[in-house]
Amino acid sequence: MKGGQLLYEVAQLPTLQNRVYGSKLEARTCLKGDVRLIEDPRTGLVYNETFRPELMLYDAGYNNEQAISPYFQAHLRTMSKIVGQHLGRKGIVEIGCGKGYFLEMLTADGFDVIGFDPTYDGHNPRVRKEYFKSIHGSRCDGFVLRHVLEHIQNPVEFLFTLKEENDNAGKIYIEVPCFDWICLHGAWFDIFYEHVNYFRLSDFYRMFGTLEVAERSFGGQYLSIVADLRRLRRPEIDAADRVNFPDNFAASLRPHGTGPTAIWGARSKGVIFALLMERLGVEFNFVIDINFAKQGRYLPGTGLRISSPTEALKQLEEHMIIYVMNSNYLSEIKELSQNRFVYVTVDV
DSSP: OOOEEEEEEEEEEOOOTTBBBBSSHHHHHHEEEEEEEEEOOOOOOEEEEEEOGGGOOOOTTTTTOOOOOOOHHHHHHHHHHHHHHHHSSSEEEEEOOOOOOOOOOHHHTTTEEEOOTTTTTSTTTTEEOOOOOOOOTTTOEEEEEHHHHHHHHEEEEEEEEHHHHHHTTOOEEEEEEEEHHHHHTTTTOOOSSOOOEEBBBHHHHHSSOSSEEEEEEEETEEEEEEEGGGGGOOOOOTTTTTOOTTTTTTTTOOOOSSEEEEEOOSSSHHHHHHHHHTTOOOSEEEOSSSSSTTTSOOTTTTTOOOOOOHHHHTOOOOOEEEEEEEEGGHHHHHHHHTTTTTEEEEEO
């Protein structure tokens, strides 16, 4: 439905900000799309009304894995405890399991779990390299949707499909970026074409009525909720709980500093930060990431080459500015770089 309250718009973002490319030209000419965020007048949900699902071509070249970081591993361990306590350890289905790190963690802890993801490139027979369609007539005890629902054009209808597929039973763990956090921090670098939806905690209360778990996790950047699918209902907008979108949301979108600079983090935030800053005439000398699958490849949009910490640190000058894309990783980054540089966190 179109015609809702316009919140924010930005033109020509990469459709897949977590896909890296083999050449600068391929990266700069990647598929792009416009973002026009609105608050739906019926449901109160926030989504990109210009989203085109046919542009979303997920394959093995897509890489959104964060689990190389010890900080993120600790987050996943906490979330696995929530899954075990509320969904149980049998009959778990993880939809959108990515490269399979969380699924492997659950399996190692004794969970009975299967996964679905077309970007999976491993060999675990418990993972089906496809989009979720059906569990073939059987019921599961719980679904896990970690950073999936924000990618689905009709999220409520998708949840109803899961409910009906599972005989109107079962529980669900959902983890998504927190839109309230994005608004509070003016995090324009957290608005992606790939994310068609942006959720607040109150959205899930309007979807389910009550929640077994309702947490702001990962330093407040994520929402982690557990709900009973039997309670699912179509949300209706609450006039007393409209989106409080700041007028100065993109105030920090301006040139920063002079001289040689680097970006640490070649995932979503780094891609958008580099691209929108480039449009202001700001050029970066290095992009650094610890994910070996990204190293030596190129960021979508800008075509900046991604270096490993070892490669980049040999070339960075003392006291050079490093823009840290996620403050949750600041201590890890300082340790890896011997605290030799000026570190600027963009999300606080």
